Amino acid sequence: MSGIIGKKVGMTSIFDAEGRNIPCTVIEAGPCVVTQVKTAETDGYASVQLGYDEAKEKNTTSPLKGHFAKANTTPKRKLVEFTTFESQLTLGDVVTVDLFQEGDFVDVVGTSKGKGFQGVVKRHGFGGVGGQTHGQHNRMRAPGSLGASSYPSRVFKGMRMAGRTGGDRVKVQNLQVLKVYAEQNLLVVSGSVPGAKGSYVILDK
Known part of the structure; x- marks a missing residue:
């Protein structure tokens, strides 16, 4: 081509x-x-x-x-x-x-x-945890739960979280x-x- x-x-x-x-x-x-x-x-x-x-x-190398x-x-x-x-x-x-x-x-x-560096709503299109009607006032753009507790006690690779966006x-x-x-x-x-x-x-x- x-x-x-x-x-x-x-x-x-x-x-x-x-x-x-x-x-x-x-x-x-x-x-x-x-x-x-x-x-x-x-x-x-x-x-x-x-x-x-x-x-x-002047900005070009000799090779x-x-x-x-x-x-x-x-x-x-x-x-x-x-x-x-x-x-x-x-x-x-x-x-x-x-x-x-x-x-x-x-x-x-x-x-x-x-x-x-952007959060999950802008980076991955998350909807947030929820509105203010259930007693929440500062969780609108939070990612929410990330996974299990005692096992495996870690965050899996590739989990959609906040981070650097664009430049790809x-x-x-x-x-x-x-x-x-x-x-x-x-x-x-x-x-x-x-x-x-x-x-x-x-x-x-």
Whole structure:
């Protein structure tokens, strides 16, 4: 499957031919440079490594500077490998948003917004212990009972409790490409995409 690296611009909505208002996400996709082509003979597996977004040379390590020099390109901030590609690519080729057409379906991978330490109601959708009608005044968002007492005398691993929420790798599948603006390197896909504005996303065709 072919793919490209992009950046989430934000959300908007457009009207379709039938007059329905469709929520959608605008993604700045590419241009990406092929920084490495791996083969089964030399690397044990075949893949294409793409680089996206300009990085300052002073913030790039010497090994990476040499890596980018082989592809005859400037340092990049984001590198992603794609195991299969529809077209044959060589070192230094540029992958643009022209890879996609209106009507295509794509999978988008991003890092969800981090929400810090949250309780069970926000993190897992618990309903709380109960209302105030049964003599409770400070238990509305409490998790309630956690398990047995004398045996096993511990909390099982995986118990849904309070903790760090968000900041996870999330894939949203089968989002339709509604618009392609090749000159601006923009894609408009239906629905929402994980991550904050300006965060990196990976699109798989």
